[in-house]
Amino acid sequence: MAREMNRRTFITNASLALAAGIARAADDGGESSIVAVARNAKAIVDPNKLDAKIIRELVDSAVAAAVGEARPRDAWRKLFRPHDRVGIKSNTLSGPMLSSHPRVAGAVAAALRDAGVKPGNIIVWDRLSDEITRAGFNIRTKNARDYLCMATDGRYSRNSNDMLEYGEIGSFLSPIVTRLCTALISLPILKDHDLAGVTCGMKNFFGAIHNPNKYHFANRHDAISDLSCSRPIRSRLRLTLCDATRISYEAGPGYKPQYTERPGMIIASRDPVALDFVGWQKIEELRAAHGRKPLAKVGREPKFIERAAKKGLGTNDPGKIRIINI
Amino acid sequence: MEEGGRLIPACMWSSLLDERPSFSTGDVMPVRMSRRNFIAACAGGGCALPLAAQAIGAVGDIKRGGIFYPDKEARYYEKLPDKRIECTLCPNRCKVGDRERGGCGVRINREGKYYTLVWGNSCVGRDGGNPAPIEKKPLFHFLPTTRSYSIATAGCNVTCKFCQNWDISQVWAEQTFNHDLPPKAVVANAKRHRCRSIAYTYSEPVIFYEYMYDTAVAGRAAGIKSVMISNGYIEKEPMVELCKVLDGVKIDLKAFTEEFYEKLVGGKLGPVLDTLVTLREQEMWFEIVYLVVPTHNDDPDDIKRMSKWIMKELGPHVPLHFTVFHPTYRLKNLPRTPVSTVARCRKIAMGEGLKYVYVGNVAAWPDGDPGESTSCHKCGKKLIHRVGFLVRSNKVRGGKCAYCGTKIPGVWE
């Protein structure tokens, strides 16, 4: 089991971490990756409405814990510089009930603004205009007071795509990644996936390529990990922040009310592998609680997590993941 | 951590865009036009003519990512629990969760119902299609010298690393410039361009099956034939149904080894061979193209085995075209196929008893390569003299050899 921590020990340890300068232990030669899990059931107002204030608190406390700073603003500033252009990759495939929520994206954007990033340099995006709109976002590509919002189909054309070849991947990467953003936040949701097993931070980047369906045939686990390990993604990815306010544990990726829980949870980490590993365990817990077999037993173990760990993107070793519950 | 791959900027891609159909890329305005804009455009003079033409409907509405008919239900699928479906159109047999797409990227599951996103959405040419010589398909035994109105949509059910049309075949319909071109409009355009047939081509028509089928029906009613230019990766039942409305088929047999199909195509050889047998059973006119990729599928033993198989299962009169590969898409590390290689393949196939074996993409001006022309299988006299897609002379009369009267297999005037 990954080591868990309660709120009190977190505050103590966060101060210690700050003093010792080990904000990202794994990066700095330490042994652990921090995954912060902030939870407040009151964040859910009704099935598709979130309390903006509570969400902001959850986002801030999770990020502060993940970065090892006592004050959220310091944590955000440590991750992003004022001149950064930050792409927030949402996952809006499954409609308003099971997509990255606009309130969560809004909280992230507000935190970035507080850290000095200009609204015009904050870009919430996903693959298709249709889907991101359906999930409750408004497309706006200029003059935004809070953040810009766009989709890759608006800019896809054969003259504006950069081809990525890496391992299993042979795809065009969204110009939003390659040409607009200097930094990325993966803002996935946490859900079961009929092919990959789990959709979380790494799989979220399938929305950054033009042909994700091609990897549904074979080697999809390799493709998911390769994409996250590819230079354009990993060199920009600074934070994974999972909107687990709602979690689907079966029959994903579409929204199925009968298989969806609403724990009001936000999970943050700088280690995308550790975060996906913890997310997977949360899904397994829910599956067990509802009498479902583990994903490995139904042939859907998310093997891409282990593969990404082997490639050095992060850790999936429970002994090296420090979970901070807030 | 490994290096993290190679990012090839778009500016390098654009230089690679050769030998392809003319695509819809926004050279025609990608928006519908208001009356006021139309008048302004007309007043603007010559450069506004394409806009004016579009506004009066001479060319279909076109827009990037436009999915004009998103609610056309797919014809071949089965419902599974939890709103999942299994697509039964092609051998991939994708099991698709709610809100997900199948491997071809242009079929979507919404609430347990499966839809095609490309019906009526051709994405090539100025008006949604290209009037092209039938020889270009290539179909050498199908109404020579006529033109075929060629349409395509986004998407494909395999992932060939050497695809020439990857920027429509390997993308979604949201990423191409689409024309609002339902079947009747396709037929009208084909007539306007004086085409004798409609070709479903460029990407992979299997994945726009419903569009192809409905267009073929409309074409037949108007006296226009239909030909499918395909990889043959389709299940038997839909293929048999399709044979009822098609007049000719060209199948890309990409190799004769499962290894090639697995590594370079992302599919399987077996189902393609099954399709060829189905076409023979259905008495459909078909020709086979074998793109010779240096070092990957040019082994003389494989060519021999394939030729024997064709002889045994399909007979000696099926035209077989060996064509030259040129480096493209994800297979740019190879040279063009030497003409001597395709000539050798032709010799092997003819040695096994095949009567109509051709070479293609050989650019043998001014007189053409002997392997481009058709000779009577009985008397051996040259019947159709071709240079590339150009027919210099045609001595097939009423489907027979003008010299000895032997019936020449194919679809003739």
Ligand code: SF4
């Ligand atoms: S047609 Fe498309 S969705 Fe259907 S089985 Fe083939 S690849 Fe899958």
